[in-house]
Amino acid sequence: MAVPPFDVTALRRHPDVEAPNLQAWDATDRYLLDLAAERVAADPSLRAPGAVTVIGDRHGALSLGARLQLGAATVRSHQDGLLGERAIAANAARLGVDGIEQLPLGRALVDGARLVLLQLPRANAALDEQAALIAAGAASDVVVLAGGRVKHMSRTQTGVLSEHFRIVDATLARQKSRVLLASGPVPGVGRSYPERRVDAELGIEIIAHGAAFNGTGLDLGTRELLGQLHLLQRTEGRAVDLGCGTGVLAVELARRFPSLSVLATDQSLAAVDSATATVSAAGLRDRVRVVRDDGLSAQADDSAELVLLNPPFHIGAAVHTGLAERLFADASRVLVPGGELWTVWNSHLGYRGALERLVGPTEQLHRTPKFTVTRSLAR
Known part of the structure; x- marks a missing residue:
């Protein structure tokens, strides 16, 4: 039947x-x-x-x-x-x-x-x-x-x-x-995963499973955010790479600022496995912890001084700001008062209003026709 x-x-x-x-x-x-x-x-x-x-x-x-x-x-x-x-x-x-x-x-x-x-x-x-x-x-x-x-x-x-x-x-x-x-x-053919590539500019080995965003490459938004880290003033305490992907931002934070303790978090299992491998290859497992989490749902209030975020703007195939705004709110909750959220986003999305509303006073650090980098201070 x-x-x-x-x-x-x-x-x-x-x-x-x-x-x-x-x-x-x-x-x-x-x-x-x-x-x-x-x-x-x-x-x-x-x-x-x-x-x-x-x-x-x-x-x-x-x-x-x-x-x-x-x-x-x-x-x-x-x-x-x-x-x-x-x-x-x-x-x-x-x-x-x-x-x-x-x-x-x-x-x-x-x-x-x-x-x-x-x-x-x-x-x-x-x-x-x-x-x-x-x-x-x-x-x-x-x-x-x-x-x-x-x-x-x-x-x-x-x-x-x-x-x-x-x-x-x-x-x-x-x-x-x-x-x-x-x-x-036909078993046993094709590439092996995770893949590995040394980024010549950063000098770090990026390791990626197939479903990790941008693979072993470094997306342009992350490069723009990395390019502004020389302006960072909070170089001690606890930092979070929110939506860490392959873990490049977390590794660079730990390498450049030895007084920071870094948490890398992503909801993607492929990203978490990739970031864990990237962190291990950089010899930073003692300073960078990688976890799988829905945003920062498992993290305590007022538990970080700094959050870096390159938020997604697609939910499946649809352009939608809902996930980014959820991540902004999570960062605001986890940051100590006066803590900093550094965000890079596609300039046409105009996230500044949402950042002001959900996190706090927001200033533009850098802008190109494609990307904007901002710093928001948690209320």
């Missing part, structure tokens, strides 16, 4: 940012579940424990859908972001769904899997690392259904999958989504 489609509209994004223009699912989730349901109907053994793995599920549509629509006995699921992990758990608890095991990106996630549902990541390096892991650890008859919104897909994604699978086909578009079908795994 056919199982009705999972009602993805029952999902919430909480504790992730919620807004009228942000959904906990998209048409790609529905397309992936419908295609997977056809395969499970043809081969009911795909419902067996350990057969289904989900990668890149944002808020639970695929993980819960695999249990409820596909009838999978268990689901192993990986979501890089901590907010996504918590949203999946919250949705599962609210809807009474069990049998979902959330795991880091590693062999235990894919071992013996026969059907993998994957939301295509934005970075090809992330897809490369995921595809290599599946090819090496999943069952020999594994089928990967990798979906995305057509406007964000490119032929290079097909090329990445083709390095790790002998057969890669594409479906027709449906509701502006398309799915790539990969089978015939």
